[in-house]
Amino acid sequence: MIENIAQNLPTIVLVGRANVGKSTLFNTLIEEHKALVSDIAGTTRTNNEGVIIWRGKEIHVIDTGGFDNDENESFADEIIDQDERALDRADIIVMVSDVKTGVLPQEKELARDLKKKYKKTKIFLVGNKVDSKKVELNLGEKEWQGLGLGYPIPLSATNGRGIGDFLDILYT
Numbered sequence: 425m426i427e428n429i430a431q432n433l434p435t436i437v438l439v440g441r442a443n444v445g446k447s448t449l450f451n452t453l454i455e456e457h458k459a460l461v462s463d464i465a466g467t468t469r470t471n472n473e474g475v476i477i478w479r480g481k482e483i484h485v486i487d488t489g490g491f492d493n494d495e496n497e498s499f500a501d502e503i504i505d506q507d508e509r510a511l512d513r514a515d516i517i518v519m520v521s522d523v524k525t526g527v528l529p530q531e532k533e534l535a536r537d538l539k540k541k542y543k544k545t546k547i548f549l550v551g552n553k554v555d556s557k558k559v560e561l562n563l564g565e566k567e568w569q570g571l572g573l574g575y576p577i578p579l580s581a582t583n584g585r586g587i588g589d590f591l592d593i594l595y596t
């Protein structure tokens with residue numbers, strides 16, 4: 425049903441490695457506890473879809489499954505392959521990262537591959553888990569600029585900090 429409603433709406437797709445908080449952000453955005461959230465990597469197996477309403481406008485949002493691994497192996501290919509169908513439909517791609525763990529080298533690869541493959545799509549970077557002002561300072565670290573997606577949009581998917589500003593950026 426969401427698919428029918430959402431067909432003509434602009435679509436944003438949340439991507440990123442496991443456990444960064446994509447599903448938590450999805451639930452906050454749609455204001456429902458629809459997606460399963462846990463601290464176990466690989467919680468989301470199938471995409472979640474919903475509709476956000478912001479300033480009287482609707483936007484379709486897709487939460488995708490993330491990948492992670494203990495070794496220094498690449499996970500960019502897995503993420504892009506698995507999420508390809510959603511990414512192909514995206515008007516905006518939001519790459520979600522975790523400010524508490526910082527940027528992994530593989531995320532640099534993911535950002536690079538997304539930019540290469542989705543040249544015409546707007547891509548934003550979110551620094552999630554910025555639960556307080558103090559944590560926001562971590563975003564000043566050089567590693568964040570190294571992703572080449574501009575200054576990360578700071579927000580907290582759990583307590584809602586920065587969500588309004590984030591939505592304003594998406595809608596402009």
Ligand SMILES: Nc1nc2c(ncn2[C@@H]2O[C@H](COP(=O)(O)OP(=O)(O)OP(=O)(O)O)[C@@H](O)[C@H]2O)c(=O)[nH]1
Pocket residue numbers: 441442443444445446447448449460461462463464465466467468469488489490491552553554555579580581582583
């Ligand atoms: N402190 C804090 N924790 C958060 C925030 N957002 C998510 N988390 C926690 O991070 C963990 C992972 O959250 P999920 O939303 O399941 O992460 P995901 O990116 O969907 O993970 P996968 O589905 O495995 O790809 C959970 O324990 C969340 O409660 C946040 O803004 N602040």
Ligand SMILES: [Mg+2]
Pocket residue numbers: 446447448460461467468488489490
């Ligand atoms: Mg998830």
